[in-house]
Amino acid sequence: MSRSSIATVVASGLLALAIAAFLFVGLERKIGEHDDSYTLFMKQVPTLKTVYLNVADCGMCEVVPRFEDFDEERGKSFGEYCQVRFGIDDIRVCHAVFRERQIIADEQAAHDTSQ
Numbered sequence: 001m002s003r004s005s006i007a008t009v010v011a012s013g014l015l016a017l018a019i020a021a022f023l024f025v026g027l028e029r030k031i032g033e034h035d036d037s038y039t040l041f042m043k044q045v046p047t048l049k050t051v052y053l054n055v056a057d058c059g060m061c062e063v064v065p066r067f068e069d070f071d072e073e074r075g076k077s078f079g080e081y082c083q084v085r086f087g088i089d090d091i092r093v094c095h096a097v098f099r100e101r102q103i104i105a106d107e108q109a110a111h112d113t114s115q
Helices: 003-024 072-086 091-114
Strands: 025-031 036-042 051-053
Touching (some): 025 072, 051 072, 072 091
């Protein structure tokens, strides 16, 4: 096998790997009080979209966004995020997961400040 053949095979393999990564790796964007943060995740469904806004995770905010208060656009965006990130079709179930995570984070923060 010649060097050019090997280079072609390696380049093809790297291209296939890059395409797979693009289709199956996403970024969760969380809007913070002072700056945004991003978390890498494996998509459950391959898509061309890479960055997904998580409207249910409020981070350090005092009031957890309620599912019932989502307008149509936020609900659709959150539904797409839940489907791609977790494979959950029911956005009520997905929102309940984030509410529970927020409760745990609040309890942990209270525990940390009491020590």
